[in-house]
Amino acid sequence: MHVKGLANKAGVRSYVVRYYTQIGLLTPSRDSDNGYRQFSTTDIYRVRFIRRAKLLGFKLSDIQRILADADAGQSPCREVRQIITRRANENRKRLQELNALQSRIESAVDVWESMPDQLPSHESLCHLIDAVAEMGGDIGKVEL
Amino acid sequence: MHVKGLANKAGVRSYVVRYYTQIGLLTPSRDSDNGYRQFSTTDIYRVRFIRRAKLLGFKLSDIQRILADADAGQSPCREVRQIITRRANENRKRLQELNALQSRIESAVDVWESMPDQLPSHESLCHLIDAVAEMGGDIGKVEL
DNA sequence: TACGACCTATACGTTGCACACAGCTCAAGT
DNA sequence: ACTTGAGCTGTGTGCAACGTATAGGTCGTA
Numbered sequence: 350m351h352v353k354g355l356a357n358k359a360g361v362r363s364y365v366v367r368y369y370t371q372i373g374l375l376t377p378s379r380d381s382d383n384g385y386r387q388f389s390t391t392d393i394y395r396v397r398f399i400r401r402a403k404l405l406g407f408k409l410s411d412i413q414r415i416l417a418d419a420d421a422g423q424s425p426c427r428e429v430r431q432i433i434t435r436r437a438n439e440n441r442k443r444l445q446e447l448n449a450l451q452s453r454i455e456s457a458v459d460v461w462e463s464m465p466d467q468l469p470s471h472e473s474l475c476h477l478i479d480a481v482a483e484m485g486g487d488i489g490k491v492e493l
Numbered sequence: 494m495h496v497k498g499l500a501n502k503a504g505v506r507s508y509v510v511r512y513y514t515q516i517g518l519l520t521p522s523r524d525s526d527n528g529y530r531q532f533s534t535t536d537i538y539r540v541r542f543i544r545r546a547k548l549l550g551f552k553l554s555d556i557q558r559i560l561a562d563a564d565a566g567q568s569p570c571r572e573v574r575q576i577i578t579r580r581a582n583e584n585r586k587r588l589q590e591l592n593a594l595q596s597r598i599e600s601a602v603d604v605w606e607s608m609p610d611q612l613p614s615h616e617s618l619c620h621l622i623d624a625v626a627e628m629g630g631d632i633g634k635v636e637l
Numbered sequence: 638t639a640c641g642a643c644c645t646a647t648a649c650g651t652t653g654c655a656c657a658c659a660g661c662t663c664a665a666g667t
Numbered sequence: 668a669c670t671t672g673a674g675c676t677g678t679g680t681g682c683a684a685c686g687t688a689t690a691g692g693t694c695g696t697a
Contacts, residue, residue, distance in 0.1 A: 351644080351645080352644080352645070352646095353643090353644065353645085362685090362686090363644085363645085364685070364686065364687080365684085365685070367645095367646085367647095368684070368685060368686095372684090383645080383692070383693075384645090384646080384692095385644090385645065385646085385692095385693095386645090386646095398622065398623075401622055401623070402622050404594075404597065405594075405597055405598055405601060405622065406597075406598055408683075408684095409683075409684070410683085419613040422612070422613075423612075424610045424611055424612050424613065425613065426610035426611060426620075426621050427610055429621050429622065430605060430621070433598060433601065433602060433605075434602065436598065437595070437598045437599060437602060440591070440594065440595050440598060441595065443591070444588075444591055444592065444595055447584070447587070447588055447591060448588065450548075450549075450550055450584065451581070451584050451585065451588055453548065453549055453550075454549055454550055454577060454580065454581045454584060455581060457549060457577065458577060458578065458581060461573075461574060461577075466568045466570035466571055467570060476570070495675080495676080496675085496676070496677095497674090497675065497676090506654090506655085507675085507676090508654070508655065508656080509653085509654070509655095511676095511677085511678095512653070512654060512655095516653090527661070527662075527676080528676085528677080529661095529675090529676060529677085530676090530677095547653095552652080552653095553652075553653070554652090
């Protein structure tokens with residue numbers, strides 16, 4: 350099985366398979382004829398496992414550690430429990446931030462409905478955005 | 494004013510100033526003595542504006558367009574309205590996804606409380622993760 | 638054997654920083 | 668005047684997880 354074959358059976362795109370190979374999540378042999386990556390049927394389970402783990406919010410680097418345990422014949426479940434607990438907390442915080450962002454956006458849209466467009470002045474590049482800045486919060490790290 | 498000066502007055506780190514310069518959000522001249530980036534006081538407003546816009550979920554590429562309008566003496570507000578409306582919808586979708594993810598995670602943690610760790614078998618690399626896979630959903634694109 | 642659809646490989650672009658490293662500047666101390 | 672040394676500067680590289688651009692290889696059919 351080559352790249353496309355595995356990709357189809359696992360439900361991902363070809364470049365995903367190549368990327369996972371590149372970072373060591375998959376370790377195919379090479380077809381001696383043409384040098385193509387040669388995958389086994391267990392790689393199908395492996396890729397599906399990776400996607401399921403990502404569904405739960407695991408990062409690929411997490412998954413790498415988990416798979417390393419499994420490959421070594423050890424139960425990765427303890428590792429899994431640790432990671433998922435940490436990730437759950439991170440996500441909770443992230444969700445709060447995003448919810449706050451969305452609130453800011455939606456109230457901004459509301460406010461702007463009734464405001465006219467205006468040319469930029471010296472200290473205000475766009476009063477629409479400055480208007481929201483009044484609504485509080487310092488300018489810390491923001492992520493989308 | 495050099496990099497650190499602007500960074501302090503605008504409330505960001507030095508490398509942020511350098512990055513914004515690199516992508517063209519800031520266009521300092523160069524100190525003829527030593528080649529350092531030379532900023533003006535209006536750059537302080539500019540950086541603060543950028544941070545406020547980011548607070549509202551604008552991407553730096555959005556901001557670039559907005560600032561280009563403002564630099565050309567045109568009101569960027571129409572552009573702003575368009576972008577923010579689009580972004581609001583995107584964020585709404587993203588929030589739904591993240592909420593769903595968090596639900597999956599938390600119920601997974603609950604389920605796992607009562608499950609024992611287990612060695613990986615042929616078709617199951619980690620039954621803790623496989624257990625959640627049963628709970629539905631295909632393996633589409635997932636983002637953290 | 639020639640064609641062309643499809644596959645492959647590598648390499649680079651994306652976003653918004655964060656950091657490593659080496660060199661430069663400037664004030665204080667001797 | 669000279670030497671520290673802290674702190675600043677510049678460039679360059681790395682990160683996550685792909686997506687894409689490009690050039691070339693392979694295989695079935697005619």
